[in-house]
Amino acid sequence: MSKGVLLVNLGSPDSTDPKDVKKYLDEFLMDERVIDLPYVLRALLVKGIILNTRPKKSAEAYSKIWWDEGSPLIVLSERLQDKIDSFTSVPIALAMRYGSMTIENGLEELHQKGVDEVLLIPLYPQFAMATVETIVVLAEKIRAEKYPQMSFTQMPPFYNHPDYIRVLSESIKESLEGKEYEHLLFSYHGVPKRHIRKSDITNGHCKMDGKCCATPSPAHQFCYSHQCKEVTRLVGEYLELEEGTYSTTFQSRLGFDPWLTPYTDRTIEKMGLGGTKKLAIATPAFVSDCLETLEEIAMEGEEIFHEVGGKEFHVIPCLNDREDWVKVLSRWIDEWAMQPVEATV
Numbered sequence: 001m002s003k004g005v006l007l008v009n010l011g012s013p014d015s016t017d018p019k020d021v022k023k024y025l026d027e028f029l030m031d032e033r034v035i036d037l038p039y040v041l042r043a044l045l046v047k048g049i050i051l052n053t054r055p056k057k058s059a060e061a062y063s064k065i066w067w068d069e070g071s072p073l074i075v076l077s078e079r080l081q082d083k084i085d086s087f088t089s090v091p092i093a094l095a096m097r098y099g100s101m102t103i104e105n106g107l108e109e110l111h112q113k114g115v116d117e118v119l120l121i122p123l124y125p126q127f128a129m130a131t132v133e134t135i136v137v138l139a140e141k142i143r144a145e146k147y148p149q150m151s152f153t154q155m156p157p158f159y160n161h162p163d164y165i166r167v168l169s170e171s172i173k174e175s176l177e178g179k180e181y182e183h184l185l186f187s188y189h190g191v192p193k194r195h196i197r198k199s200d201i202t203n204g205h206c207k208m209d210g211k212c213c214a215t216p217s218p219a220h221q222f223c224y225s226h227q228c229k230e231v232t233r234l235v236g237e238y239l240e241l242e243e244g245t246y247s248t249t250f251q252s253r254l255g256f257d258p259w260l261t262p263y264t265d266r267t268i269e270k271m272g273l274g275g276t277k278k279l280a281i282a283t284p285a286f287v288s289d290c291l292e293t294l295e296e297i298a299m300e301g302e303e304i305f306h307e308v309g310g311k312e313f314h315v316i317p318c319l320n321d322r323e324d325w326v327k328v329l330s331r332w333i334d335e336w337a338m339q340p341v342e343a344t345v
């Protein structure tokens with residue numbers, strides 16, 4: 001048996017051309033684990049409404065953050081892959097759940113290298129139906145259809161792993177070194193509250209009443225809300241942050257369903273209006289900077305804050321290809337590679 005790793009991130013359009021953005025959004029939003037409506041309703045909403053207007057607006061947003069080398073999310077994921085590659089002898093392929101860098105191509109690349117035991121690493125610290133689950137389901141479908149001799153081991157969400165908490169905390173500390181701030185926001189990508197209920201394996205624990213996430217439950221293994229709040233709590237503990245000087249919010253909502261609250265944009269506004277002048281913001285749902293951090297937070301978020309009287313807005317970069325993060329991932333990979341073969345998916 002020969003071992004290899006498939007890193008999987010979300011993906012980006014091929015370019016900032018509205019046509020490419022439309023193609024990407026079509027694939028992304030037609031995923032039943034992202035917009036979880038029955039097919040006909042999903043198609044009516046996505047193809048009949050969202051894709052008529054959103055691609056142009058999103059293309060403009062992408063244009064503001066696009067790099068000469070391409071999409072920041074993809075370029076940063078490639079840099080991460082390259083650096084991990086230089087630390088470990090295990091073959092590493094990179095794929096995206098949506099867009100041109102497909103999971104199928106990633107598995108084919110590993111297959112060509114003789115790999116038949118794959119460690120699947122969704123590049124998300126927390127579990128969500130719209131991230132980890134959709135990656136695992138698609139990878140498994142491709143494996144069963146094209147590579148039945150391959151076996152998978154899935155890296156579990158690492159939101160509370162001490163190594164992850166340490167590098168995240170150190171990155172925040174480093175980024176805020178010498179800067180003054182009154183409050184540190186931990187802003188996570190939101191999900192509809194319905195997604196939390198659907199992933200609740202106890203069928204009743206997750207009430208989103210402000211208390212359930214702090215009450216131990218087997219539901220937390222798949223609870224995005226709990227896992228985000230745990231990251232905030234553990235980093236707060238690591239950095240010895242004072243109670244009341246940091247909090248959790250959720251960004252990037254789409255549509256009219258209730259999403260996880262409090263919303264980041266409204267919180268930034270409320271804090272500015274309430275007299276906060278210096279705000280710091282970290283985005284630990286993403287391991288690579290992307291549209292949601294570079295545009296929605298660093299541009300739109302800062303604008304909102306300044307409009308309501310805020311003065312200093314410190315955005316903490318994602319882990320991207322930081323050396324301590326690369327070393328942690330490489331060590332996790334090497335530890336897995338040294339174990340006897342055992343398929344878990």
Ligand SMILES: C=CC1=C(C)c2cc3[nH]c(cc4nc(cc5[nH]c(cc1n2)c(C)c5CCC(=O)O)C(CCC(=O)O)=C4C)c(C)c3C=C
Nearest residue numbers: 010011012034058073128130189191192254285290291292
């Ligand atoms: C934790 C990660 C993410 C979750 C959970 C998630 C859920 C989710 N997202 C949408 C809709 C959109 N997201 C968009 C961009 C985007 N989303 C994530 C991550 C998560 N999404 C990332 C990393 C990005 C940026 C990609 C990039 O190329 O940089 C977009 C596209 C941009 C836009 O038009 O705003 C949409 C749309 C839904 C509905 C959803 C539901 C659970």
Ligand SMILES: [Fe+2]
Nearest residue numbers: 189190252292
């Ligand atoms: Fe998203």
Ligand SMILES: [Fe+2]
Nearest residue numbers: 206212213225
């Ligand atoms: Fe909860």
